[in-house]
Amino acid sequence: MTESNDDSFRSFRVRPYLLTGGRTRAAVDLPLEALVRTTESGHASLATQSRERHQIITLCASPQSVAEISAHLKIHLQVARVLVGDLVQEGHVATHVASTQSTTDRPDLRLLEQVLDGLQSL
Amino acid sequence: MASSLSEELTMNASATPIPVKIVVAGGFAVGKSTFVGSISDIDPLTTEAAMTKASEEVDDLGDATGKKSTTVAMDFGRVALSQELVLYLFGTPGQDRFHFMWDELVRGAIGAVVLVDTGRLEHCFPAIDYMERAGVPFVVAVNAFDGVLRHHPEDVREALDIPEHIPVLVTDARHRAAVRDTLVGLVRHAMSVAATNA
Ligand SMILES: Nc1nc2c(ncn2[C@@H]2O[C@H](COP(=O)(O)OP(=O)(O)O)[C@@H](O)[C@H]2O)c(=O)[nH]1
Ligand SMILES: [Mg+2]
Numbered sequence: 001m002t003e004s005n006d007d008s009f010r011s012f013r014v015r016p017y018l019l020t021g022g023r024t025r026a027a028v029d030l031p032l033e034a035l036v037r038t039t040e041s042g043h044a045s046l047a048t049q050s051r052e053r054h055q056i057i058t059l060c061a062s063p064q065s066v067a068e069i070s071a072h073l074k075i076h077l078q079v080a081r082v083l084v085g086d087l088v089q090e091g092h093v094a095t096h097v098a099s100t101q102s103t104t105d106r107p108d109l110r111l112l113e114q115v116l117d118g119l120q121s122l
Numbered sequence: 123m124a125s126s127l128s129e130e131l132t133m134n135a136s137a138t139p140i141p142v143k144i145v146v147a148g149g150f151a152v153g154k155s156t157f158v159g160s161i162s163d164i165d166p167l168t169t170e171a172a173m174t175k176a177s178e179e180v181d182d183l184g185d186a187t188g189k190k191s192t193t194v195a196m197d198f199g200r201v202a203l204s205q206e207l208v209l210y211l212f213g214t215p216g217q218d219r220f221h222f223m224w225d226e227l228v229r230g231a232i233g234a235v236v237l238v239d240t241g242r243l244e245h246c247f248p249a250i251d252y253m254e255r256a257g258v259p260f261v262v263a264v265n266a267f268d269g270v271l272r273h274h275p276e277d278v279r280e281a282l283d284i285p286e287h288i289p290v291l292v293t294d295a296r297h298r299a300a301v302r303d304t305l306v307g308l309v310r311h312a313m314s315v316a317a318t319n320a
Contacts, residue, residue, distance in 0.1 A: 031141075031143075031229060031230055032143070032169075032198075032210070032212065032226065032227070033141040033142070033143045033210040033230075034141065035138050035139060035140075035141045035208070037137070037138045063138045063139060063208075065141060065200070065210060067167070067169045067196075067198055067210065067212075068167060068169075068200070070169040070170070071167035071168055071169045071198075072167070076170050076171060076172050076193065077169050077170065077171040077172075078171060078172055080169075094138070095138075096138045096139075096140065096141065105230065106230070106231070106232065106233075106259070106312065106315075106316065107142055107230075107232055107312075107316075108316065109313060109316045109317060111140070111142065112232065112309055112312055112313045112316060113313070114203070114204070114206070114207055115142055115203060115207065115209065115232065115309050116306065116309045116310065116313070117203075117204075118204050118207050118209070119203065119209075119302055119305050119306050119309060120306060121203075121204075122161075122201070122203075122298075122302050
């Protein structure tokens with residue numbers, strides 16, 4: 001699948017921001033790869049959730065990145081961010097990107113060593 | 123209420139792996155999607171982002187006029203490196219007009235693999251330029267289409283004027299082991315960059 005894949009264009013919603021009440025900015029700064037995981041409060045709230053929020057809470061029972069949420073729900077990345085940001089603020093999902101951890105910095109040496117180990121064990 | 127919420131968040135944070143990211147760049151049809159697909163645990167997925175020249179314009183996208191916005195699609199894969207660590211691999215969207223998305227892709231990334239097709243060397247220039255200017259650690263990986271290497275990596279280095287300290291590797295986008303070795307090469311390079319900057 002590439003940017004020239006017409007089917008993937010059509011499958012995404014035409015007016016994405018209707019889902020967010022027109023809001024385009026997320027309450028929380030979420031990198032593409034930020035992992036999102038459902039909390040107990042999220043599970044407990046399922047019955048009352050709208051369709052997309054319900055889908056996110058269900059999907060993130062096992063941790064998923066914001067990019068994966070966007071792909072699986074076929075909603076634009078920015079829309080996924082707004083919806084996830086709301087759910088984070090409400091405590092229905094949690095994300096691993098701690099506010100103390102800079103998102104612009106490169107991973108440090110210690111983390112890179114773990115990545116190297118992981119790759120070499122594949 | 124507030125305390126039980128923070129307890130939940132703490133609990134979940136400790137059970138959630140750390141995500142890391144590598145960007146796969148290069149010209150059109152050089153093998154980026156193939157490269158990602160060869161090592162991904164999942165069938166590669168596609169995410170779409172709405173394209174805007176300036177972020178302020180985003181506010182127009184959802185308005186009632188139904189104004190058509192341009193979107194850019196990116197494919198990506200996911201590799202579990204351990205219980206605690208998950209690697210995401212993002213292919214860059216091809217055209218130059220999508221470079222706004224590259225800023226997002228390289229944010230916090232370990233670095234980039236710039237794929238090169240020796241038949242069309244010049245197609246990787248924009249990617250190399252971008253990574254150099256953005257200060258993103260990168261390696262150049264010559265994709266040996268059909269296992270045939272038409273140019274020696276050092277000839278590629280010379281032709282592309284790649285500085286000494288940037289590794290030029292040979293890869294095969296269709297083979298998992300070759301892809302893994304290329305990623306290992308990038309991570310080692312990123313480590314030497316990190317050690318230098320520390
Ligand atoms: N023979 C051969 N074909 C390849 C190789 N890598 C990619 N391809 C093919 O080249 C085309 C473009 O590859 P793709 O991964 O989609 O390129 P992208 O545009 O950079 O994502 C596809 O038809 C691939 O199957 C390779 O190493 N050998
Ligand atoms: Mg592709």
